Amino acid sequence: MKLEVGLFILRVYLGFAFFMHGLAKFQGGVGNTASWFDSIGLPGFAAYIVAAVELVGGLLLIVGFGTRYISALFFIILLVATLKVKLSSGFMGNGQGSGFELDLAYAVMAIFFVFYPASSLSLESKIGNKGRE
Template identity: 65%
Template structure:
């Protein structure tokens, strides 16, 4: 029971964090985000993909629907962010930019949710897809 409550807290928290990150990308002008992606050597269209996954996936994680899929996608996004953007600044940052400590924590949370039983007790996955 305690493990299920803890997993639910992690899942919902992760969902809120990614939802608001995706929302910020769209509210701040997705073209600006796409331009930044281009400036770090990623194709501009990947900004749209990442922002959409964060926005939609965040909502679905909060609801507990398709959690393993989106948690896995979030893990991939965090691996990309660490390797492409944050690794050079180190774990704690270099005084000019933040480090990858938060990204690493989000990666761990996403991996936990992606390998946990997909039918968490307090989720739509469990309600819709568990044989009774």
């Protein structure tokens, strides 16, 4: 049961962190994020997709529904963010911007939930979605 509680805390934190990032994008105007995406060579419309995945996916991860799929999407978002934005700053940052250490930590958490079976402390375990193993 200690493992289940630890996984629950980790899953809820990761979901909360992504939810807050998605919420910030919507509160700040997703159009601003879309413009920034354009400026770094990503299609602007992707900002709307990323913001929605972060917001809705964060909530779904908190309750433990679709954990494997949401975590895979989070991993992809983090991979693109690291390669496109943070990699040039290095692991710890370069004095002009933060590095990719936090992004990598979140990516490791996300990929863990892609491979780890459903927790008994999740909504998906309560509604019969036990086919994750």
